[in-house]
Amino acid sequence: xxxxxxxxxxxPPGQAPQAGAATNGVACVAFSTESPHGSRGDSPLTDLARLxxxxxxxxxxxxxxxxxxxxxxxxxxxxxxxxxxxxERCRWAVFHEIWTAELGRQLHAAGIGLIEMxxxxxxxxxxSDGPDLLTHVSACGTGQSLDELTNLVEIIGPLETRPVxxxxxxxxxSCGYTRSLADNPFYQxxxxxPEMAAHKGCAHCMxxxxxxxxxxxxxxxxxxxxxxxxxxxxxxxxxxxxPFAETFYDSLAIALRTTHxxxxxxxxxxVMQCRPDVIAQRAEEIEAVAADAAASGTQLKIGVxxxxxxxxxxILVLNRGATPDELDRAAVILxxxxxxxxxxxxxxxxxxxxxxxxxxxxxxDLEVNLHRIARHGLWQANIERLRVGPGTPAYExxxxxxxVLDGSVRAASHPNGYTSExxxxxxxxxxxxxxxxxxxxxxxxxxxQPELLAGVLAAVAAAPDPAGIDWDGVARAxxxxxxxxxxx
Ligand code: SF4
Numbered sequence: 001x002x003x004x005x006x007x008x009x010x011x012p013p014g015q016a017p018q019a020g021a022a023t024n025g026v027a028c029v030a031f032s033t034e035s036p037h038g039s040r041g042d043s044p045l046t047d048l049a050r051l052x053x054x055x056x057x058x059x060x061x062x063x064x065x066x067x068x069x070x071x072x073x074x075x076x077x078x079x080x081x082x083x084x085x086x087x088e089r090c091r092w093a094v095f096h097e098i099w100t101a102e103l104g105r106q107l108h109a110a111g112i113g114l115i116e117m118x119x120x121x122x123x124x125x126x127x128s129d130g131p132d133l134l135t136h137v138s139a140c141g142t143g144q145s146l147d148e149l150t151n152l153v154e155i156i157g158p159l160e161t162r163p164v165x166x167x168x169x170x171x172x173x174s175c176g177y178t179r180s181l182a183d184n185p186f187y188q189x190x191x192x193x194p195e196m197a198a199h200k201g202c203a204h205c206m207x208x209x210x211x212x213x214x215x216x217x218x219x220x221x222x223x224x225x226x227x228x229x230x231x232x233x234x235x236x237x238x239x240x241x242x243p244f245a246e247t248f249y250d251s252l253a254i255a256l257r258t259t260h261x262x263x264x265x266x267x268x269x270x271v272m273q274c275r276p277d278v279i280a281q282r283a284e285e286i287e288a289v290a291a292d293a294a295a296s297g298t299q300l301k302i303g304v305x306x307x308x309x310x311x312x313x314x315i316l317v318l319n320r321g322a323t324p325d326e327l328d329r330a331a332v333i334l335x336x337x338x339x340x341x342x343x344x345x346x347x348x349x350x351x352x353x354x355x356x357x358x359x360x361x362x363x364x365d366l367e368v369n370l371h372r373i374a375r376h377g378l379w380q381a382n383i384e385r386l387r388v389g390p391g392t393p394a395y396e397x398x399x400x401x402x403x404v405l406d407g408s409v410r411a412a413s414h415p416n417g418y419t420s421e422x423x424x425x426x427x428x429x430x431x432x433x434x435x436x437x438x439x440x441x442x443x444x445x446x447x448x449q450p451e452l453l454a455g456v457l458a459a460v461a462a463a464p465d466p467a468g469i470d471w472d473g474v475a476r477a478x479x480x481x482x483x484x485x486x487x488x
Pocket of ligand 1: 082175208
């Protein structure tokens, strides 16, 4: 029998819930983008829904899985979400952030109360990032504890729904990289702002604050508990992403050693997003953790390595703290591991990630990075522009330099911890021309970004008027060549 989770009671067998009956459900709504391999789940919202049910509040997680590029299909999925929430007569919808104002308007017009937990983006929503959330939804209480897991998750995705196969391992733990700005000459001019003076970690990221450090034994227990719980909620789970892998090396080693043989690990892949300087410093320990993982029936995978930038002035801009020498050593280790993988460690196919465009980038910074990419054969690099949001030193310095554009504010549930992203401009017009060309053509060259950047740099260097290059025309010509080649 299907439980009417939003009313907290089960309808009699064979009967739909009574139309128009008062219901008191709390829907927790998560959004994630599908990858070709599976769909990602949202552990924090799932934990919240379970807590609500334990506390007697009917609740369920609606996971909206978005297509990476098909906007119309995504509109249909969001519409299906609205229909489901109205159809289930839920009273409240809880979001990290309401996905779009239009979604907020539709739910508000349908009489559904809205709560945002990470930032307040929709005026009619209540902002609640603590226990007062239970007070807001108190009228929904049934007074009796409800089953935690039955029908806990509903996927709103492609018509042929895929289950959740991946989650992030997040234990409310801050990033372990805590370098301040005190000895960084690039940021001396903004240290009159107490918030900037107190900043720790990379200059575009808030994840090293607040400082929440646990001892490795505590983290080890939480890792095991987290994975055990997530496997109960998401039975098709295959992949656990570890966003700040370096904060887990010690605790993961303890967790694997102390639970050897526990089925909690079996047939999982733990995918790590790594700092290369930590790889350079702790390669042997990573190999040992991988061997322990293999002995427990799971594997460790290097997913993303954040090289970010080889050029010393840009390393200061990012307050990255990783020297070019360490980056070189990491690249050598990764290439060795790719050729001869240590037991339990999957390295081949990892993504070297680069932030090559900051507001202060110079042409020679781009050239230094392309040179190092070529030297180490990192041709699979993903090349990004620096994304800045308020509260970060990169934003504050750019603002004071007049390099933040007024106007558009992009909502972003960004992994770097801020929630709105601002457009920047470049101090050097030549770099602006290179960035414009690279951004316009990048969708046409998914896996050849360094080669594309080299080509765009050459075109800008040769152009009499770099700002006037017709990149749309280049893109059209490129597409025409591609179409002609496909008909051969
Ligand atoms: S960018 Fe990564 S390494 Fe830097 S502070 Fe953020 S989480 Fe830590």
